[in-house]
Amino acid sequence: MPAETIIVDSYFDGERHHEHGPYGFLIADGRITAILPAAQLALVAPPAAAPQRAAFLMPGLVDAHVHLFLDGTQLDATRRADYLKAPLDEMLAVAAHNAAATLACGITTVRDAGDRFGINHRLRAAAAERDAGLPAVRSAGLGLKRPKRYGAFMGRDVADSGEIVAAVHELAADCDDIKLILTGIIDFDAGRVAGEPQFDLESAALAVRTAHALGKRVFAHCSGTAGLDVAIAAKVDSIEHGFFMSCDRVRAMADRGIAWTPTFAPVHFQWVRPEVAGWSPQTVDNIARILGEHAENLVRADAAGVTLLCGSDAGSHGVGHGTGLLDELQWLHEAGLSVTAVLRAATGAARRHWGEPALLAAGAAFDAVLLEASPFERFGALREPIVVFRDGRRLASPLGVTTRPGATERSRTWLAEA
Structure with a gap:
């Protein structure tokens, strides 16, 4: 060279x-x-x-939370569901395209936050090849979830303590991090997280202790007060999403050295394109409130010294690979983070967090x-x-990338409306 x-x-x-x-x-x-x-x-x-x-x-930018095998720009719910039954070769082609598009946006490292097909591991291996034209991939393999609960597309079931320990040992052999799917998703109509946490404190702490003993960090898919309390008390290494945070929880995260990947992008999409899901005006108001509170807690976390990581949740509904992270940077900045804080979250912080x-x-x-x-x-x-x-x-050909149509025009308004 x-x-x-x-x-x-x-x-x-x-x-x-x-x-x-x-x-x-x-x-x-x-x-x-x-x-x-x-x-x-x-x-x-x-x-x-x-x-x-x-x-x-x-x-190079870091997207600390993606799902490479999913196409976030596919907005049709039926087609998204049907895709999960597609041949493996088709999913691999989609994931490779997503990864190349990510690199073209200036993102040189991603952490894939789980898929049940093992595509993230395959992309990690491909990216390690010389001149692959792909970002480095940090792969979590499969997340841990409870049977019949949220996360089937990215997780494996663990029903009891013995299965938790066995699964962590198995995953630790070839996963860069261990993912705990601690809660479900946000019920936007109700304005809260759906369901109770999948893991109580005892079982979550067991997963964390086991992973730490094997030299692995644990990141937890988690939103809602009950789930956040479990994640913080269990001493996970980072909280992903973290909606419905509070001042006390921010301070507890800072005290315990727990990082936070706040992922505005997928929720912001629900607000900027409510017609896709058919949200009512009341639901749109709920989403604006959720985003506004998230922004306030983000600023509190930055002031408290919580390590902030930048992740887009690319592949989720409405969040494209590459461009989704650039949107996320915009939301972090508009929420109140300085340019320095945004760039730190999107470059050095994640790398430092991963050692x-x-x-x-x-x-x-x-x-x-x-x-x-x-x-x-x-x-x-x-x-x-x-x-x-x-x-x-x-x-050779980095992309000149723009945000989704309509996103910039409305991006500031949710802060005022919340």
Whole structure:
């Protein structure tokens, strides 16, 4: 892989913004060999070719919660249900397309949050191949759920303590993380989570202890006060979704070092496109209230020091792969997070949470995105990648990506309506 030089006006290293450029990045064999003021480049290593110049550089984005085998842009409920009976080859083709589209949006790492067909493991293996043109995949395999409860498309049933322990041991052998499907989904008509938690504190804590003893982190699909209380007391490593959070629970998460992936995108879609599900005006008001409270708790969590991860739940109804994360960044920013906090949640925080190298720094693999402009000056620049690098390799044709029609026009209104 030929060495190259990149010069940028400013960059974000995964934790903080370096404003006073220009800066030069020396790249060789897919790694950063040096970062220094651009004026010093000629003194250190005169470039063999003309440097690439751009306004802004940042680490490749991370989508911490996706379902690669699902097509979130398919809005017809019958077709979505029928797809779950499709041949495996068809699902693999859909997942590969979704992963490639994700990388083209500047997302170089995803965590797949579960599918019962093993496609996430297959994509993980494919992505590890040289020049695969796919983002790195962190795979949870199958989640744990109770029989006849929510999550059949992404989980396996465990009926008692013995099955919980056995399942965690089996999953830990080839899964990067263990997923606990702790609660059901939100009943938007009622404005609350449907049903009681699938696991009580004793069984949830058993799953966590077993996973931790095997060196695995646990992330919990969880919303609603009862489920959140179980997740926090069981000391899961991260809470996914986390709707109906509260001040006390935010403080407890901060005290216990529990991260939060708030996933605005799938609920925001329900609000911006109510006609798809046929929601009544009262239900739309419920959704706006839920989003508004979620935004308030997000800001509280940031202030309390909770580690925030950025995940779109891509593949869920109305959430496309790649573009869904860019939408999610917009919702986080409009909810009240600073640009620094949003970019940290979408780059360094997840990598640090998983124990991976988190920063653009000398010696690090060059997973990065060059942008036309700095998002600190114009947030929408995140949708305008010039070049996406994965392990130092250039993606030839990054996408110019836009949000779903109608989303931007209404995006701010739910905060005012809530």
